[in-house]
Amino acid sequence: MKKLKKIKIKINGKFSMINENLSLSFFIKQLKIPLKKVAIELNQEIVDKNKTDKIKLKKNDKIEIVHFIGGG
Numbered sequence: 001m002k003k004l005k006k007i008k009i010k011i012n013g014k015f016s017m018i019n020e021n022l023s024l025s026f027f028i029k030q031l032k033i034p035l036k037k038v039a040i041e042l043n044q045e046i047v048d049k050n051k052t053d054k055i056k057l058k059k060n061d062k063i064e065i066v067h068f069i070g071g072g
Contacts, residue, residue: 004020006018006020010063011064012064025053025055033067037067039066040064041064041066
C-alpha cells in the first residue's frame, strides 16, 4: 500500500500539513467551510468556486479564505 506523502501549505497565515494531491474543494470541505459564504484566494489569485474540484494543492501553496458577513 502506497504511503500518502504530506506537503506543507499556508492557510490564512498558518502552516498546515496535508496529503499530497488533495483537491481544493475536498480541503475546504474538511475545514467545514460553506463554499457559498467565502471567497478563496490561492497564491494571490481569486479562485473560481466552480473549479475547486480540478485544483490540486501543491507544496507551499498559500490559501486565504475570507468569510462574508451580512449586516446592515
